[in-house]
């Protein structure tokens with residue numbers, strides 16, 4: 001028998017996605033998780049760009065960017081892929097879609113923070129063209145260091 005993988009579509013998140021987003025947060029992060037309240041707020045504010053990846057009716061990944069200060073720096077606030085859906089390009093697709101949304105609104109730079117110890121995410125961001133801008137000692141809940149990365153969206 002041949003089983004084909006269901007196709008995955010990216011679309012803007014809506015409030016009904018909240019349980020799916022919370023589940024991905026819980027599966028993806030041990031600390032510094034976005035709370036229900038914070039996520040609900042992000043789904044409402046006009047300067048947020050929240051995209052989800054949907055497969056067979058289920059949300060399997062999401063990316064969130066804050067496009068607050070028009071025309072300057074877009075902040076990639078969160079990116080997470082459900083463990084079963086990792087390694088098939090979804091993280092990269094979502095990141096590229098957030099960058100496109102930022103570019104369309106006139107942003108020229110994307111910035112984000114990542115834990116020094118987060119090898120997969122650092123590899124993804126490196127492959128996507130992000131460079132290290134600053135080290136952030138004790139940036140995370142448990143005291144772990146972060147890195148601030150940046151990418152020029154002009155090219």
Ligand SMILES: CC(C)(COP(=O)(O)OP(=O)(O)OC[C@H]1O[C@@H](n2cnc3c(N)ncnc32)[C@H](O)[C@@H]1OP(=O)(O)O)[C@@H](O)C(=O)NCCC(=O)NCCS
Pocket residue numbers: 028029078079080081082085086087088089090091092093113114115118119120121123124125127
């Ligand atoms: C980081 C994360 C979003 C990557 O998502 P993904 O869908 O698995 O990533 P992709 O399949 O799009 O990979 C894109 C590139 O990232 C790099 N990469 C991704 N996962 C990797 C891994 N486990 N090891 C090494 N490189 C990896 C590779 O360069 C990869 O390109 P390639 O497949 O051509 O080699 C995912 O692992 C995740 O959700 N992790 C937990 C949450 C998290 O840490 N989010 C980031 C917070 S800053």
